[in-house]
Amino acid sequence: xxxxxxxxxxxxxxxxxxxxxxxxxxxxxxxxxxxxxxxxxxxxxxxxxxxxxxxxxxxxxxxxxxxxxxxxxxxxxxxxxxxxxxxxxxxxxxxxxxxxxxxxxxxxxxxxxxxxxxxxxxxxxxxxxxxxxxxxxxxxxxxxxxxxxxxxxxxxxxxxxxxxxxxxxxxxxxxxxxxxxxxxxxxxxxxxxxxxxxxxxxxxxxxxxxxxxxxxxxxxxxxxxxxxxxxxxxxxxxxxxxxxxxxxxxxxxxxxxxxxxxxxxxxxxxxxxxxxxxxxxxxxxxxxxxxxxxxxxxxxxxxxxxxxxxxxxxxxxxxxxxxxxxxxxxxxxxxxxxxxxxxxxxxxxxxxxxxxx
Ligand SMILES: *Cc1c(COP(=O)(O)O)cnc(C)c1O
Numbered sequence: 001x002x003x004x005x006x007x008x009x010x011x012x013x014x015x016x017x018x019x020x021x022x023x024x025x026x027x028x029x030x031x032x033x034x035x036x037x038x039x040x041x042x043x044x045x046x047x048x049x050x051x052x053x054x055x056x057x058x059x060x061x062x063x064x065x066x067x068x069x070x071x072x073x074x075x076x077x078x079x080x081x082x083x084x085x086x087x088x089x090x091x092x093x094x095x096x097x098x099x100x101x102x103x104x105x106x107x108x109x110x111x112x113x114x115x116x117x118x119x120x121x122x123x124x125x126x127x128x129x130x131x132x133x134x135x136x137x138x139x140x141x142x143x144x145x146x147x148x149x150x151x152x153x154x155x156x157x158x159x160x161x162x163x164x165x166x167x168x169x170x171x172x173x174x175x176x177x178x179x180x181x182x183x184x185x186x187x188x189x190x191x192x193x194x195x196x197x198x199x200x201x202x203x204x205x206x207x208x209x210x211x212x213x214x215x216x217x218x219x220x221x222x223x224x225x226x227x228x229x230x231x232x233x234x235x236x237x238x239x240x241x242x243x244x245x246x247x248x249x250x251x252x253x254x255x256x257x258x259x260x261x262x263x264x265x266x267x268x269x270x271x272x273x274x275x276x277x278x279x280x281x282x283x284x285x286x287x288x289x290x291x292x293x294x295x296x297x298x299x300x301x302x303x304x305x306x307x308x309x310x311x312x313x314x315x316x317x318x319x320x321x322x323x324x325x326x327x328x329x330x331x332x333x334x335x336x337x338x339x340x341x342x343x344x345x346x347x348x349x350x351x352x353x354x355x356x357x
Pocket of ligand 1: 060063085131162164196
């Protein structure tokens with residue numbers, strides 16, 4: 001039996017979206033391939049509220065995280081972490097031989113704008129990474145406040161991991177001054193895994209041109225220049241099947257309307273938070289709680305494993321905590337194409353299994 005996924009990626013994917021992946025192949029050097037990329041680019045620019053160029057990578061989002069920090073750091077990167085995915089960006093930097101410092105916030109809390117200001121004031125850093133929505137803790141960083149600080153340092157490259165938020169929450173990339181905003185196919189966009197996308201500013205590209213040893217497959221300059229010179233084609237063969245599905249799914253997203261989509265995510269989040277507060281607790285401060293997923297503080301010390309086994313028999317799957325929060329929390333994702341009705345049905349079943357109602 002298929003289990004409906006309420007896990008923070010991969011998410012539930014509609015049948016019609018899945019079937020687009022069975023579209024007959026086209027040549028990756030054909031006019032059709034150029035048109036496919038252009039169609040995706042136009043729609044993603046709307047989704048990211050940007051005039052900057054869009055790049056796809058046939059890798060999951062981690063690939064573009066690696067590309068960003070490796071290609072655009074010349075001096076030293078300031079990595080702000082509020083959980084496991086922030087820490088990951090630091091590991092990526094170090095393993096690529098990039099000079100980087102980690103600025104950690106306590107799990108469940110945000111990156112304070114003052115922390116960013118204090119770090120950048122030293123003049124040591126030329127790149128900053130921020131996790132928009134930390135999927136391990138269920139905390140969403142205040143991007144607008146952080147961006148106000150970033151505005152004071154126009155030479156610093158501003159990179160944002162929006163892997164678990166883009167498509168579910170409004171991110172006004174240009175207004176926020178984000179140079180590289182990254183997401184993956186398998187989260188709030190509602191697609192299968194295997195493709196990641198980012199926005200990239202001219203400033204980031206020009207910066208990268210002066211960085212040595214950018215690698216090859218994830219070289220943002222090579223990707224960008226090829227897109228520009230070869231009519232929106234890629235240096236190597238992209239995942240065309242996922243691109244067909246992405247192009248179609250972006251049409252569905254535009255049909256729903258971006259604002260409607262963001263409202264739907266918020267409605268699901270509020271319902272789930274209220275349920276969590278009534279029966280358990282929220283792990284994050286509600287003011288900064290994620291809109292695409294909820295991390296529940298398992299203060300009743302239920303066995304999440306047993307709960308998930310029972311849910312599985314009924315055709316649902318939720319997620320345990322991530323990393324060091326594995327037993328202390330559990331996570332309910334409400335992203336992608338899930339509806340408030342789906343969430344109500346899931347929570348009704350959890351109530352029933354735990355005899356909460
Ligand atoms: C899932 C996730 C990642 C990793 O993305 P992949 O597509 O699995 O490489 C990075 N950051 C955040 C916040 C995530 O939720």
